[in-house]
Amino acid sequence: MNADSTVVVVGAGQAGSEFAAELRTLGFEGRVLMVGDEAELPYKRPPLSKGFLTGAMTADQLPIRNAAVHEKNRIEFLGGVSVTAIDRAKKTVALSDGQSIAYSKIALTTGGRARPLPLPGAQLANVLSLRSMADAAAIREQLVEGRRLVIIGGGYIGLEIAAVAVKKGLTVTVLESAPRVLARVTAPEISEFYTRVHREEGVDIRLGVQIAALIGDTAVSGVQLVDGSIINADAVIVGIGLIPNTELATAAGLSVDNGIVVDEYGQTSDPDIWSAGDCANRPSAMLGGRVRLESVPNAMEQARYAARALMGQPKAYDELPWFWSDQYELKLQMCGLSNGYDRLVVRGSTANRSFSAFYLKQGRVIAADAVSQLRDFGMMKKLVAARASVAPERLADEAVPLKELVAEVGA
Numbered sequence: 001m002n003a004d005s006t007v008v009v010v011g012a013g014q015a016g017s018e019f020a021a022e023l024r025t026l027g028f029e030g031r032v033l034m035v036g037d038e039a040e041l042p043y044k045r046p047p048l049s050k051g052f053l054t055g056a057m058t059a060d061q062l063p064i065r066n067a068a069v070h071e072k073n074r075i076e077f078l079g080g081v082s083v084t085a086i087d088r089a090k091k092t093v094a095l096s097d098g099q100s101i102a103y104s105k106i107a108l109t110t111g112g113r114a115r116p117l118p119l120p121g122a123q124l125a126n127v128l129s130l131r132s133m134a135d136a137a138a139i140r141e142q143l144v145e146g147r148r149l150v151i152i153g154g155g156y157i158g159l160e161i162a163a164v165a166v167k168k169g170l171t172v173t174v175l176e177s178a179p180r181v182l183a184r185v186t187a188p189e190i191s192e193f194y195t196r197v198h199r200e201e202g203v204d205i206r207l208g209v210q211i212a213a214l215i216g217d218t219a220v221s222g223v224q225l226v227d228g229s230i231i232n233a234d235a236v237i238v239g240i241g242l243i244p245n246t247e248l249a250t251a252a253g254l255s256v257d258n259g260i261v262v263d264e265y266g267q268t269s270d271p272d273i274w275s276a277g278d279c280a281n282r283p284s285a286m287l288g289g290r291v292r293l294e295s296v297p298n299a300m301e302q303a304r305y306a307a308r309a310l311m312g313q314p315k316a317y318d319e320l321p322w323f324w325s326d327q328y329e330l331k332l333q334m335c336g337l338s339n340g341y342d343r344l345v346v347r348g349s350t351a352n353r354s355f356s357a358f359y360l361k362q363g364r365v366i367a368a369d370a371v372s373q374l375r376d377f378g379m380m381k382k383l384v385a386a387r388a389s390v391a392p393e394r395l396a397d398e399a400v401p402l403k404e405l406v407a408e409v410g411a
């Protein structure tokens with residue numbers, strides 16, 4: 001890669017920002033152009049359902065890197081513009097403002113969008129979802145004491161919004177179609193814990209609920225369930241997952257399968273096009289298959305590895321996945337993937353608001369959840385990364401420091 005090269009970063013989010021910055025860290029001298037369909041410089045999304053929603057954080061605290069850093073790093077930012085097509089034969093990208101830009105390499109860091117509710121009434125006013133700063137600002141407008149808020153989906157985002165809204169004095173109902181909240185990512189014991197906490201805080205959590213339609217004239221006034229009952233609402237938030245933004249890659253003829261398919265270095269089926277973050281599907285020897293993860297650590301690390309590989313310093317990316325979620329005063333931190341676990345070991349008690357849990361598969365620790373156990377989480381990550389084989393009784397025994405277990409297994 002020489003100084004005449006142009007790298008176009010498509011999508012100005014967590015992964016795009018990291019990719020561009022890493023290129024400069026590694027001494028890339030060419031042009032770096034970051035094109036983002038949102039107007040803002042790349043910003044942190046986690047606070048959108050946490051501090052930004054409570055009002056504790058303001059918009060100026062959200063940028064990942066401020067304008068001065070972009071300038072210093074000579075990262076050109078084209079905001080409010082989307083890349084509409086990639087011509088791989090001519091090596092150009094077409095932009096929504098009519099420009100055509102020649103590229104040497106592309107980083108596709110297009111993230112994802114909120115999954116829409118496929119039901120009648122989903123288009124009514126005050127039916128909202130949360131992915132962007134603009135979405136969060138619109139939701140914040142609705143968080144007025146005394147209003148009735150219905151949240152569809154008992155995943156992280158729905159539960160985080162519920163925690164903020166109930167503290168602001170709204171009447172909050174969470175509707176979850178599965179028999180438990182957080183069903184995709186945690187054990188039943190953890191789901192039960194979070195259901196209990198939310199109910200203690202005043203949230204009406206309803207499980208196994210099927211929705212027929214959203215009702216109202218121009219604005220939503222309620223949610224009708226298939227049993228005919230209606231839950232009145234001043235606003236409805238839909239939090240039912242993410243659709244990866246892969247259309248551009250598909251149209252360009254790249255390999256796409258639940259995300260843009262990349263190898264362990266972040267390279268797509270076209271050697272000049274790289275991808276990272278929520279939109280990328282990568283192999284993981286550690287996790288035993290292909291994964292597409294939606295988390296900040298994954299977006300940042302994968303982007304850095306991809307930029308290094310592009311700069312001729314390839315190293316396979318296979319870091320331990322981890323994630324966090326803040327609800328009320330509780331900090332949930334999770335690492336590994338628990339799919340296929342055959343035993344859950346709880347350390348402490350789920351009757352308290354602080355404990356941890358280890359997911360075991362054939363005697364090995366494959367994942368762990370920590371609820372307000374900040375000091376232990378580092379050790380938990382080590383045990384999971386090492387797929388440590390530890391006696392369940394010792395894992396469960398709070399008198400045995402995790403440090404000791406880590407030392408024993410040499411993790």
Ligand SMILES: Cc1cc2nc3c(=O)[nH]c(=O)nc-3n(C[C@H](O)[C@H](O)[C@H](O)COP(=O)(O)OP(=O)(O)OC[C@H]3O[C@@H](n4cnc5c(N)ncnc54)[C@H](O)[C@@H]3O)c2cc1C
Nearest residue numbers: 011013014015037045046082083110111277278294295296
């Ligand atoms: C409310 C909320 C709370 C979250 N909380 C946590 C948390 O607590 N912990 C955690 O680890 N993760 C959390 N996440 C997830 C985390 O924010 C994402 O995993 C991370 O932002 C992914 O980064 P990304 O760069 O892949 O995608 P994004 O940050 O989504 O960036 C992609 C950008 O590309 C743009 N784009 C797409 N297509 C085009 C195109 N054709 N042209 C131009 N631009 C395009 C998109 O609009 C977007 O701006 C949260 C997410 C949300 C929404």
